Amino acid sequence: METTSDFLNIKDVNTAFKINGKYYDAISHINLKVHHDEILAIVGESGCGKSTLATTIMGLHDPSETKISGEIEFEGTDLLKLDEAGYNKFRGAKIGMIFQDPLSALNPLKRIEDQISEVMTYHTNFTAEQKHKRVLELLDEVGIVNPERTARQFPHQLSGGMRQRVIIAIAIACKPDLIIADEPTTALDVTIQAQILDVLRKIQQENHAGIILITHDLGVVAETADRVAVMYAGQIVEEGTADQIFNKPKHPYTRSLLRSMPQRDNENDDLYVIQGNVPSLQKMPTTGDRFAPRIPWIDASAHEANPSMHEVEPGHEVRCTCYKSFTFPDQTGSVKV
Numbered sequence: 001m002e003t004t005s006d007f008l009n010i011k012d013v014n015t016a017f018k019i020n021g022k023y024y025d026a027i028s029h030i031n032l033k034v035h036h037d038e039i040l041a042i043v044g045e046s047g048c049g050k051s052t053l054a055t056t057i058m059g060l061h062d063p064s065e066t067k068i069s070g071e072i073e074f075e076g077t078d079l080l081k082l083d084e085a086g087y088n089k090f091r092g093a094k095i096g097m098i099f100q101d102p103l104s105a106l107n108p109l110k111r112i113e114d115q116i117s118e119v120m121t122y123h124t125n126f127t128a129e130q131k132h133k134r135v136l137e138l139l140d141e142v143g144i145v146n147p148e149r150t151a152r153q154f155p156h157q158l159s160g161g162m163r164q165r166v167i168i169a170i171a172i173a174c175k176p177d178l179i180i181a182d183e184p185t186t187a188l189d190v191t192i193q194a195q196i197l198d199v200l201r202k203i204q205q206e207n208h209a210g211i212i213l214i215t216h217d218l219g220v221v222a223e224t225a226d227r228v229a230v231m232y233a234g235q236i237v238e239e240g241t242a243d244q245i246f247n248k249p250k251h252p253y254t255r256s257l258l259r260s261m262p263q264r265d266n267e268n269d270d271l272y273v274i275q276g277n278v279p280s281l282q283k284m285p286t287t288g289d290r291f292a293p294r295i296p297w298i299d300a301s302a303h304e305a306n307p308s309m310h311e312v313e314p315g316h317e318v319r320c321t322c323y324k325s326f327t328f329p330d331q332t333g334s335v336k337v
């Protein structure tokens, strides 16, 4: 459903990488909308295409090595039609990005203040004084206790959690409408993770931004997301509100991910392990259910030949009809895995 708050509309996007002279799809036929005032989480195992989707939105691919098709409509502009100069007007200004590894995203030789100011120099007409004031404001906003001191410091003088706060400050410096956070807490310990997620949530509420949160960690999703898109092997296999995904999951992949997630009350139980691996791009099946090889006990006839998305309730869609007959091996009582 189209609403006035849809400001990012990804339509039938494919991104293929050139490997040994041939192109292979890393993401296929992605359709996704992001609204203002929401955190949309994209989850899936490593290699499912989450980062490729993020870097496709940000226009970070080398056109000589990548083929991209489809449309990414952002506030009325098709980002995929922009050249580098056009993209630079959006990146940092209207779209902010937070990467996993804050140390490699920061310049080790520059003071924090200069790194935060840089983005404002590029995108605003602020005077030096205005930029200085905004740097301190931003550091305060992301929860840095002594902004004056941190502004003067170099990245190596900060802890991992503080560095990630600085990265967030850079990403939000120009009040972007869209923030893409790719595994923003993976490198941090659990307490710091929770603080960074709080900062993200606060910023989303204050700036009315839309956030795409990419993570393989369902715990992070449960704590933060409003909506969730589950990706498997370059496709979205299920999409819904956080409540629908956690409480009424349908796709066998979503259910497997949830079952393999440690729970506070089943710490001593054996966790479910999803058989096999995400296929490499060269081995990616082009027809059939891409997850079928990892649930071999489900009869082939349960899968659609070319699985499409089906609405199960408003806002909740699932790929393939196999979810209707899916059970785990221990639930069927008759299958050994």
Ligand SMILES: Nc1ncnc2c1ncn2[C@@H]1O[C@H](COP(=O)(O)OP(=O)(O)OP(=O)(O)O)[C@@H](O)[C@H]1O
Pocket: 017, 018, 019, 026, 044, 045, 046, 047, 048, 049, 050, 051, 052, 053, 216, 279, 280, 281
């Ligand atoms: N530049 C590239 N050239 C060739 N293949 C690539 C390139 N970038 C990613 N891939 C492949 O595309 C697939 C999707 O990778 P991607 O990094 O998007 O997945 P992901 O879900 O974000 O995983 P991770 O969490 O490990 O980053 C993988 O098979 C990966 O090996």
